[in-house]
Amino acid sequence: MATITNAQPAAAAVPAPAAPRKRTIGLAWLWFTLAALFLILPLLAMVWSSVTTPRGFTLNAYTEILAEPEFGSRFMFSFGAALLTITLSTLLVVPTAYWVTLRLPRVRPVIEFLTVVPLVIPPLLLTFGLIRFFNSTPLTNSQNGLYVMMIGAYVILSFPYMYRSVDAGMQTVNIRALTEAAQSLGAGWGIILRRVIFPNLLVSVLNGSFITFSIILGEFVVSSLLNQPAFSPFMLDLSYREADQATALGIISFVLTWISILAIQIIGRGRASANITGAR
């Protein structure tokens, strides 16, 4: 833009800049289109195959799957597990990130390394490890115990996303000054965390939650190995019996995940925009 607005005399001598700019914009659009096709075509193919039969257009797969009683219960199971994971993960990660930022900045590289570990270890190994480690303890002896173990594994899986997001948020707010301001006003750690730190990190927590949420809704390995009635194993089951229904379910799960994320986002933005309304 600068080349266009300033230096009129020079502009006549150098007409070249416009052409490369056009070319880069064209290239950018080309890449964007390719990436969009790559992401959208499979989805379109899925939708296509789920609504067509040799006899023509039909929504049977959708009506059948929605009528399936297990569909609701399985989805709600994973939905609940995701919410529980997000809650636990937040309670674990926010105070940790806070303490590291405030008091132990030297430990930060160590924690950052730890946040990568769950990404490197395959969920299969993680689950087997947990089963072996807690073998013949109450955790493996009952269905409730297995559920606890699954949530534990989910919290571990969510850790990288939650921590990184919260830590990034922590760097944008002046945590130290806010803490000291609260302290000088008489607040102890509990009040500072609850009334100052958490509310100001809400957006970061939500960002981490979106990713955690979609990971857990689509999570297969852990829940299947621990024999939990989660959403993904149900999808696999179904695809053995009814391929069309499974595809329809895939589409529905896409939409449901998007709606859920949108809902969380609206809740989060509702808070933020409450702050903005009333501005001039």
Next chain:
Amino acid sequence: MAFLNLTHLHKTFGASVAVQDFSMQIERGEFISFLGPSGCGKTTVLRMVAGFERPNSGSITLDGNEIVGLNANKRNIGMVFQQYALFPNMNVIDNICFGMKVVGTDRATMLTRADEMLNLIHMREFAKRFPHQLSGGQQQRVALARALAIKPQVLLLDEPLSALDAKIRVELRREIRAIQRQLDITTIFVTHDQEEALSIADRIVVMNKGFIEQIGTPREIYNNPQTQFVASFIGTLNVLTAAVANRDAKKVLLDQQEIQVVDSLDSANGSVSLALRPESISLTRDDDHQNCVNAEVDELYFLGSVVRIRARLHEQFVNVDTFNNPGAALPARGDQIALYFSASAAKVLESDAAKAGQAAV
């Protein structure tokens, strides 16, 4: 015993010494300013009073009670930060009420007090605004109200005006002083801006490299700087080298021209440093201006109300300030001029060696 006593405070961060042997007494209702360049330890002292840093040794008593062992949230000391540090998730009223809510004040008392505070800072109509909807100056006023709402025994201000525009800075400075007088609250104001410190404080503590250089009223600090550092840090100052001519008669040679001083030359050996304020030199003879030095005009700076003349004394330069008088003619570059000043205007500065000796005692 004074209201706030700081006694022999020491603070080190790892190997670096931040504050050394800091002692002073502050009376109730006094407005004290800590002044010094960045890294001089002024903020560290403030943070020790607030309870955010613990001194390695020394004591702090407030109204007769030792507070070094107390956590920051148990000290009842209000603090205002350079970056405002308002809680972004709360509106103005909630920010002001925060401290009262923490101690469980009942709602009616709290709202009355918050209203008083809003009146004090003239921001009643902004009660429901959030910090990001306020200008820097407004935010800092809210921060001040928030700190005062808990009726603290001491108010600490950590460079509260540094992030603001020049005009707002002067306005808010006046407002802070007015509020401080109205509430009669003991206040410590940290700044690196000498004009700010001079204009606002009852007493100024000039600090350098963790030491106190001088404590005194703005007038004392400006007119009688006791160390070379204070002299050069406060105001514009000519520091000139002169040779001792006659120790007993207190005469020195400045650019081979003899001048009379008032201060003792006993500790000087051979040469001395003279401090001379630009505004204490005039271009016309006056009855009490017994010193006269010939110089050449090197450069003229027109500063509005003042014209600063840089005069050359062979190897040294002297700045001379004269009021801008539209009726009077100014010398031109290259003119020979005579500089007149009184014997007491030329201060003999304590040499650094002498000062170091004193500090060690």
